[in-house]
Amino acid sequence: MSTALKRRELKFSTLEDAVREAEALRAGGYRRAGKWDLAQACGHLADWITFPMDGFPTPPAVMRPLCFVVRNTIGPMAARRVIARGEMPAGAPTMKETVPPPNGDESAAVERLRRAVDRFESYAGPLQPSHLFGPLNRDEWMRVQLIHCAHHLGYLIPEASA
Template sequence: MSELRILQFDDLDGAVAETRELLRSGYTRQGNWSLGQICRHLILVQDPSVDGYPKWMSLFAFMRPVMRRLLLPKVLSDDSPRGIRTASMFVPPAEVDDAAEVERFVASVERFHAHAGDYAPHPAFGQQSREMIERIHTCHAAHHLRFLQPAETSTGGI
């Protein structure tokens, strides 16, 4: 596998712009998921910040201080860990439509931003500020979208 892109977004709007650009340009996968699958995964992980997470996800809440200290800095880094298995409820289906999922992701981000009050406690990191929850989701989006290489690249020169 070739080198992954380094992606950083200031906020989820940056991630939305990237998904739209990948849809426009086309892309080459450097990982397991298509653009549509990545968008669906991001929606599945992001929407519970508004709707609440399943009760079973708080069974290990006692580990949150350790997770905040050890895992959160890795999640927020430019090179977040690869290959961590996700709960089956967050795994996207094999066949999804890229364009439809990009639009669903856009709607999810708009809903996320429109939410009044606190977001639900994160299963691994607990209650966080609105800014930190968006930062976590923004870094998560960058982590997954870096596995897609835009098809159109600028060659420069004459």
């Protein structure tokens, strides 16, 4: 009999729902079905929520040509697929700079996520294009953010459920 935990299939209607989920995980405890803890997941999500507003970090020089090709060929199709399916593929690589070290301050990370969500929801300025997906409108960015939050928080299983 396997004791490995499986990722939850979460769906959020609002980013506030994602913040409430993170707060519940912090308050009630959780077990990990993946590699990251709550502070890492919340820090990563906060970064990616702010990037469309503030701009994305410059990829390493060796990755720039690949990002350009993806963004201008299959990236827009991949974005439409993620949005249509409502999920992100497991195991996709991310920028290591957006993964905080383990065992961080969970309360601070959840609060950072809350601030990023509040800012994104009230932001009325232009949104920056994704390095991979290319330009997205506000609704598309919101959908991607909701899916991204559900993806990462789904790897954290509430203690009562584990």
